[in-house]
Amino acid sequence: MHSMPNKVFTFYRDGFRSMVVGRTLWKVILIKLFLIFAVLKVFFFSTNLHTAFHTDTERANYVLGNLTRLPAAR
Amino acid sequence: MGEQTLATVDWSRAQFALTAMYHWIFVPLTLGLSFLIAFFETIYVKTGNEDWKKLTKFWMTLFGVNFAIGVATGIIMEFQFGTNWSNYSWMVGDIFGAPLAVEGIFAFFIEATFFAVMFFGWSRVSKGFHLLSTWMVAIGSNLSAVWILVANGWMQYPTAMQFNPDKARFEMQSFVDVALSPAAVQKFTHTTSSSFLLSSLFVLGVSGLFLLQKRHQLMAKRSMVVASIFGLIATAFVAFNGDESAYHIAQRQPMKLAAMxxxxxxxxxxxxxxxxxxxxxxxxxxxxxxxxxxxxxxxxxxxxxxxxxxxxxxxxxxxxxxxxxxQIVGAKQRIASGQIAVTELANYKAAKERGDAAAAATALTTFNQHRDDLGYGYLKTAADAAPPVAPTFYAFHIMIALGTLFPIIFILVLYFAWKGNLEEKGWLNKLAFISLFLGYVASQAGWVVAEVGRQPWAIQGLLPVNVAGSNLSATNVQITFFMFLTIFTVLLVAEIRIMMKQIKIGPEA
Structure with missing residues (x-):
């Protein structure tokens, strides 16, 4: 008699093995995730408030600095 | 982080609009087709007729293709919140952060369990459990859209919050009031019901193509009848909550209504x-x-x-x-009040930095008197408070015109299906096929009305887009814009090709 984790594992394994269109779709998903996380995230999304500052106080001060400039001073 | 320029803001807006519009190609079909599949499978389980099972599996395959290509397009928008809209992200973090994270986790578990049973479990679990899983995917998919739409509703009508000048954040005062604000409820009901409508048109369009090609006629006619009934019910909801939505826009965003x-x-x-x-x-x-x-x-x-x-x-x-x-106070007067709010916020910050508690208290008192006009303080001219009228007007009227056409198509399909000669009505099947694309046009137009019509605001009346953005170089944003455009186009072509192949194979696959 199989245990529940085994049954679940077998269910997913057999499911993935029997995929037809799914194989192509998974390739598309993996390529897309690679582009998003490995390319865009690293090269283009590297700078944000969390990486630019160490504490929430610094982040709040930075945003407040932006909020306290009137359009004429921009 | 460099100097923020108008070019940066405009490119960031273009980039976000591109991503959102691309994302919205996939989401509405997921929301609506999941329910149609649940209806098809319910009929199969009730009747035991294997033809309905075959039909269910066919639409499920197209659902899977759409879902797979659409996966993670929303993640790009979340990245953009952090990078291109960092001021905005920081300011609303207290309100949206946790619910959106919970939504992500919830969606993951729904997808990892019931989604897998739906696709892998046909011969591995009981009919009843499989049907339950299909319904759970439909309900879960729609529930996972709740929070992002509540967030959008809050941006249209910010409520139940208070601005904290120490943290530069909007802090939630009442979770229930944010979640159940009229803007949030209408945003959710109108968006989901219009997605059901779009999905009905999708099923109608593909089935109409089958009838034109004289292939899989029984399956096509059955699909069209179920989709038309669902589409008609969805249309009634869309019309009802669309009217409700217009009424609330008139009360809370009158500028948008004027532009519409x-x-x-x-x-x-x-x-x-x-x-x-x-x-x-x-x-x-x-x-x-x-x-x-x-x-x-x-x-x-x-x-x-x-x-x-x-x-x-x-x-x-x-x-x-x-x-x-x-007794209408115009943007011109509100700009003057908003500039006082901005100045006093600066005075408050400076007084706190030099440890002058009395000056800080005075500045804060004056700021609080003008804080509802804070966003207007960042506008250069009163005319900046008006959105682009032409795109808002045309998008609204295209949406309404198409929304009037769709129920007529549903009724005609039901009428000729009842008469038993639907497959002979080539003109109607051509119209059904064309309406597949028109459904997307109407759906995208709806978002153009919602978002272009509320410009210049990221958060209505409180934060204009030119202050919400990050201080990035315009060149950097331009490069990513064209990268996204390329990636999205390639993925869209991939989806259409995979879907066309499945449609060509038909329910025999």
Missing amino acids: EGLYDGQNNAPVVAMGIINASKKPGDKEPSFVGKVEIPGLLSLLANREAGTFVPGVNDLVYGNPEK
């Missing part, structure tokens, strides 16, 4: 413009005519906007320059 109708000068007994050509050179405050030509329905706008015939509906000019007679 191309109404520059407010009037009593205001008409609805049934169709018209906007005068492209018209600007707020000038004497140019608003339209090159138009056909109006007298008095209807007053009735729809205020639920009372003959009442006054403000136009763009009333809201920009004010109308003392109608």
Whole structure:
């Protein structure tokens, strides 16, 4: 008699093995995730408030600095 | 982080619009087709007829293709919040952060369990459990759209929050009031029901193609009947909550309503413009005519906007320059108040930094008197408070025109299906096929109305987009814009090709 984790594992394994269109779709998903996380995230999304500052106080001060400039001073 | 420029903001807006519009190609079909599949499978389980199982599996395959290509497009938008809209992200983090994270986790578990059973479990679990899983995918998919739509509703109508000048954040005062605000409820109901409508058109379109090709006719007709019934019910909801939504827009975002109708000068007994050509050179405050030509329905706008015939509906000019007679405070006056709020916020910050508690308290008191106009303080001119009228007007009217056409198609399909000669009506099947694309046009137009119509605000009245953005270089944003454009186009072509292949194979796959 199989245990529940085994049954679940077998269910997913057999499911993935029997995929037809799914194989192509998974390739598309993996390529897309690679582009998003490995390319865009690293090269283009590297700078944000969390990486630019160490504490929430610094982040709040930075945003407040932006909020306290009137359009004429921009 | 460099200097923020107008070019950066505009490219960030273009990039976000591109991502959102691409994301919205996939989401509505996921939301609606999941329910249609659940209906198909329910009929299969009730009747035991294997044809319905085959039909269910066919639509499930197309659902899977759409879902797979659409996966993670929302993640790119979340990245953009952090990178391109960092001021905005920081300011709303207290309100949206946790619910959106919970939504992500919830969606993951739904997808990892019930989604897998739906696709892998046909011969591995009981009919009943499989059906339950299909329904759970439909319900879960729609529930996972709740929070992002609540967030959007809050941006249209910020409520149940208070601005904390120490943290530069909007802090939630009542979770329930944010989640159940009229704007949030309408945003969710209108968006989901219009997605059901789009999905019905998708099923109608593909089935219409089968009938035109004289392939899989029984399956196509059955699909069309179920989709038309679902589409008609969805249309009734869309019309009902669309009217409700327009009423609340009139009360809370009157500038958007004025742009939707191309109404520059407010009037009593205001008409609805049934169709018209906007005068492209018209600007707020000038004497140019608003339209090159138009056909109006007298008095209807007053009735729809205020639920009372003959009442006054403000136009763009009333809201920009004010109308003392109608006690409307215009953007011009609110800019003056907003500038005091911005100045006092700066004074408060400076007083705190030098440890002057008395000056900080004074500045804070004055700031609080003007804080509702904070966003107006960042506008350069009063006319900046008006959104682009032409795109808002045209998008709204395209949406309404198509929304009127769709139920007619559903009724015609049901009528000829009942007469038993649907497959002979080539013109209707061609129309059904074309309506597949028109459904997407209407859906995208709806978002153009919602988002372009509320410009210049990221958060209505409180934060304009030019302050919400990050201080990035415009070149960097331009590069990513074109990268996204390329990636999205390639993925869209991939989806269409995979889907076309499955449609060509049909339910025999």
